[in-house]
Amino acid sequence: MQVQLNEDVTLDSRRAIWLPRHKTLVLSDLFFGLGAARRRRPDPMPATPQMEIWERVFSLIDDYAPAQVALLGDLKPSQGTVEGDEAEELRTIFRKLKAGGRTVVQVVGHPDRSSGPALEGTGIEPVEQHRVGPFTLMHRRRIFVYPRHEPSHGFWINGGVHPLFAVPNPGPSGEADWIRLPAFLYTGFALVMPPFVSYAQGFEVIQPERLPRQAKAWKLLADRLRPLDLGALPPTPEHLRTLTRPPRRGKEAAKAEE
Template sequence: MNTRDVDIAGERLTLHPERAIYWAAQRTLLLSDVHFGKGAVFRRAGIAVPSGDTDDDLRRLDALIDTFQPHRVVILGDLVHGAATSRSAWVDDVRAWRARHAGIDIVLVAGNHDRHFDVASLGIFVQPDRLAVPPFVLSHHPHAHAGGYVLAGHVHPGVVVRDGWRKHRLPAFVFDRAVGMLPAFGTLTGLHEVNAAPGRQLFASTPAGIMVVR
């Protein structure tokens, strides 16, 4: 799949169609809003959704790690969706996945959903607030910060792209003057439509690669 390099705050970032960013200068993979266990929460509530979403997301994450060989993975909030029960197989799956990547630092900048589960029990370091890695401030909520350019999640940004009479709703990377937003990584996450604005850069994630949105 075709990636795209962009210059943000003087740093070169690689946008990947699997809805992640690789920051080569820091050997760091960035993603947001994985929402592990969301399918299980829905099924407990009687909502019929297919199982296997956690396995799919872990395979996608494995592929990104194989591609970039990062030293560090930073999740910008909402790694998990909600509380787990004794029947929540996703917990064992994620813990086993973490063990397979014991040589990589994995950090979660805690999001609003993460309060429902002890993410540290998965072997993942939890940063309770923002993480400053100049020139960036890594956060869950996309609010400007005096400490640097903010990279965040939370919103699940997406765009509508028209192809003749058809409309496609696609996850998107959004870069404003002081804040950038990553699309949600998780399989069972929705989209919040964002529009073009002065000074804004929009990049859609498509099956064929990263597309500039005019």
């Protein structure tokens, strides 16, 4: 499903942004290679089937036929130290992404995860920002005040915030059942996109009352995109405003569970 932000920007429910004038496909936080990592080091995050991630990437490429693919943020946790199967998994995907002469750009998230054996031989150089026509691609966390953008008819496209909104739904007892949903968020100064993998959620739920009046958002629910009426959203309950993740298990704890 697609939503036209304007004639230059298309939002895709597969968690992507398409810039048609510049034939550029933008994706954020793909975490490629995570399958190989999990085979060696179990961790508590939910497993997103690696094949589903690949299929979604290449279905987007088939549909849009981009001349350029921009990858915002981390390609996998601890990317700088991957080796063996993990590194080969990443290099295989890069070869497929670059097929047909496509340009592939990585806009870095954590600098220490953006170099090392995983990128050797791929011809891809990480950059801190990347200009595409009037837009500037970036990947920064916890940024809500953006520098002035030039040209003024362009804006920032950021993959680092991972927008989440808490949305109430009528419950069986009459009380609201709240769900937290990923979203695309446009503030007038920046377009903030969700992560490509579903488990890479943000740490905080965005409070609509803190957004500028011109802000717009589209919630993601399965393969659908729906506009959010930000002005009509009630205040988020305190216990839903932040997300906590289980502590990472050490090797001894993992062995004890076997």
